[in-house]
Amino acid sequence: MNFEKEFELMKKNLMKYIYYHRFGRRLHINLFFSILNFFIILILAFFLAFYKYDEINHFFISFLSKYFDEYVIENLFINFGFYTINLHYLIILGRFPNNFEILVSLLFISILGLLLFIYRRKILAFFMWYVFFSIPFIVSVFYFTFFKNYFPYTVREFSILYTLLQYGITVFFVFIIAVSISVISFSFWTTFTNIIFTFLLIFYIFLFGYLRYFVFLLVLNKMSYLYMANLFFTFGPSLDFLYFTSFYTLYISLLMKNIMRNSMLWKFVS
Amino acid sequence: MTEILKLFLKIYLLILMIILTLYAIRHYVFSFNRLFGKQRMYYQDIIDSDLPFISVLIPMHNEEKVLHTILNSLINTDYPKDKLEIIPVNDHSTDKTKEILDNYASKYSFIKPFHRYSGDRGKQNALNDAVEVAKGEIIVVYDADYIVPKGQLKDMIKFFIDPEVAAVMGRVVPVNFESNFLTMMLDLERSAGYQVDQQARYKLDLIPQYGGTVGAFRKDVFINLGKFDPKVLAEDTELTFKIFLNGYKVAYANRLECYEEAPEDWYIRAKQVRRWSRGHNQVLFKYFIPLILSDKLRLIQKIDGLFLLFVYAVPFFTLLGFFASLILFFLGDMTISSYYLFLLAVFAYNSYGNFAPFFQIVTAAILDGRVYSVRIIPLFFFSFVFNLFYTSLGFVDAVIDIILKRKPVWHKTLRFRKDKDVKADDNNK
Structure with missing residues (x-):
């Protein structure tokens, strides 16, 4: 064998x-x-x-x-x-956005941010994404408020x-x-x-x-x-x-x- | 002025692109090596009746919820009890840890609790003190939430037959991986870290890391190397570099699986990531130069050591890269300097740069046979920013530690074991 x-x-x-x-x-x-x-x-x-x-x-x-x-x-x-x-x-x-649009968008993103911040403990990973998402937006809001003509x-x-x-x-x-x-x-x-x-x-x-x-x-x-x-x-x-x-x-x-x-x-x- | 800023940002992004590319190559090399390369033989088949006397140290701070499990599993271990002492290190506990430990000690002569209520709290401090009273030639360390398999101590000790081996590291597997989305992700993350990364580093004779738990080290070497630095939070990483820089080795044992409790809460996980990053970056600042100048390491080990040292610093620089590209966007100069470089940058940040770690996780999942959990891997995308942010915070903490010369305070990871689990453990005593 x-x-x-x-x-x-x-x-x-x-x-x-x-x-x-x-x-x-x-x-x-x-x-x-x-x-x-x-x-x-x-x-x-x-x-x-x-x-x-x-x-x-x-x-x-x-x-x-x-x-x-x-x-x-x-x-x-x-x-x-x-x-x-x-x-x-x-x-x-x-x-180009007008000032009213900028204000409404800023209010919306701020209220959303505040709500997410309140419940951040349960949704921390999602909240971090929101922060990541909102940074370019907030810079954009700032830019179009003060330097619109330079965009x-x-x-x-x-x-x-x-x-x-x-x-x-x-x-x-x-x-x-x-x-x-x-x-x-x-x-x-x-x-x-x-x-x-x-x-x-x-x-x-x-x-x-x-x-x-x-x-x-x-x-x-x-x-x-x-x-x-x-x-x-x-x-x-x-x-x-x-x-x-x-x-x-x-x-x-x-x-x-x-x-x-x-x-x-x-x-x-x- | 604007042109200088643009130039600076572009150079920064190009350097970052190269670094990310190198890390991506490293991920692929490890993954391919683990998938197809010959694996290193272990020592577990060596039959050796002459086992050394060992001390098992379990640092504990308010661990009443979990300590039964680890002590019961160690009592059931097949290591000869006349060559074993178990030293639970009660580090400033304010719950019932002390009473429970004393109760165990009254029943089992080889369990010798070490209560410390003076000096600074923290794992590194507790271990430094406990080593002084430990009688074993080999010090084995487990965290309090671990479950130790019956034959693990014998398998672990056999690695020390090799006189060059100063420390051994086993594999950590989350036991509560089905609890929620976070634990499932951590399970896959651990799997990639041990099954692929550590195993490939050990096999390629690079720098496998002693991980601070499910591990063991020689007591004499540890004392000769000056024990743990009380100012460093990542005592495990520090010991790894001390060992290699002094001509010893760390062995990684993929077979030595031990089960831990992974954080079930994002907030707790955030603290853990931040602490790890802070400690790891403290080691980076301390050992960066000695590593480069070392005459005990081969060039390839130095390169791997650098990759390992910078692993918790890269997220901070990636985050800066995000801000750099945001500034370049608003300055109207996103194409870097040519279309080619722009394409390469996209390639680095959004394709292979990010995909390589995913590939490593997929590789680990294949080897572990996790058919269905592979499908949740894309969800790692959502923990990406989370890790980026908290790891960066840890980096900043470490920088502040250096500038202000402050002493960090150890924050223990909260346990999630339910009361019913504790009662079940009590019944099994």
Whole structure:
């Protein structure tokens, strides 16, 4: 009898019931699929960043422009040396806040702050977010009360910043996904689902990004520049980060069910 | 003048961007190493009948709610009782801690309470005094809210077979992780800190940290190194650096899991974070130069040591970065100096800079098999500002400590054990 084989067989059977202790278990990396997965997503990111982003951008901008009566579409060139991409952005009319609007907004944020402060003990984490949110707003209120004429932005500058931000977020999130998801690529099937997930994520980034751009433009057009700092600091990239981690962890939790069931994916200590 | 301010802010943001990038790389290196790298073997399989005499120290300040659990778990430990003394250190308690401890002492000869009602209060002071009366070669330390597994002391002591090991650190696991959203988050945070960060640092022979509880150290080394500095709140971090700077090592034992009670209240957690940050930054100011000049550490250990020292200072500088970018926004100069740098800044602050710690938590959750708790990880986003703010306050406290040369006062973390739990413990006595 081959005791080694017998022992290995016994170990596999036992593994169905007795699992490696978590202190020393580690994953059995499949280098072939991980590298394949990484490069497929990376090529996708490269292709998207340099060859397709402008087309998608032009499509969305032209689509959004239909909802505004008066607008101008301008070009923003990003020169990478070997390639220049031409992005479009919208210019519409923005408005400056009047003193009444500033006062009402300040009152609203102060009353909300006071209420949250009273109950801060129970909702401390949320209260801290409120503080973080209110800082750009209060600076904005101060700025528009005393230095309104010096405000350095119009919708044009804001749109340039936003377009750049959105470009950065799209390309870099795909890169992060490539790094973070490729390592848990164990088979053809997981490689395939990883790539599908990446595609869906990119689709969402575009959809959300341009929907948000539309909302931001509406705020600057119908409400005022008073909210511009918050649009940038509170509802800007931090929101992207929130949905990005949500989708990523949801996907990982779905994958984990399979990882936990499959003992062949695990190793122990050495 | 405005141009100089703009230039200064931009340089500041660029430096911060580089620092955040380095931390992000570190998170990824640790995560990948833990996921796929060979793990270091432990000493627990060594059979050694010649166990040393050990003293288990449990600092206590008004711990009547929780002390039964830890004492009962230690009474049930399989460590030979003739080689064990348990010293609950009653540090200025005003509740029934003293009476309960004396009651235990009357029943078990190896439980020897040490009551201290003079001198400054605080964990570091209590341990410094208690070590003087402890007879063990090895000092084991547990906080009062811990539950010690039966075979843990034996496993922990075996690490000291290696003469270079001056301290051992085990893994802390919250026992009340299902209580609320905060405890669930703390559970994942601890998981990432121990399962990935500490384990990778130990495996890569960097600077694993002695954490002040679920740990042990050699008594003679501890006394030779001058015991704990009473002015430093993070006595554990201080001991870690003292040990490494004197040519010894700290071993991390991922297998030595011990169960603690995590804060269930944000307000209590805020105080805890602020105290940790204050203590850790005190250590930063004290050991920054000695670490760089040390001839006992390899370059890679010095680099890791610097990362570790600055870990509670970075949130303060990130908060300043937020204000710097806010000022630049209102000065109309957000693009830093070029579109590339602007994109890179966005990348650092909002993508990998923030995502890397999340990836580390996901890695820990995979290794721990926490299928469903992974889904709450995005909610860490909401504790981000909370941690940023209170850690920054701790940094400011530490700076003021240095300027005013003030002596910090230890504030104990409030316990959440319910009365019914205490009664259940009483029945099990």
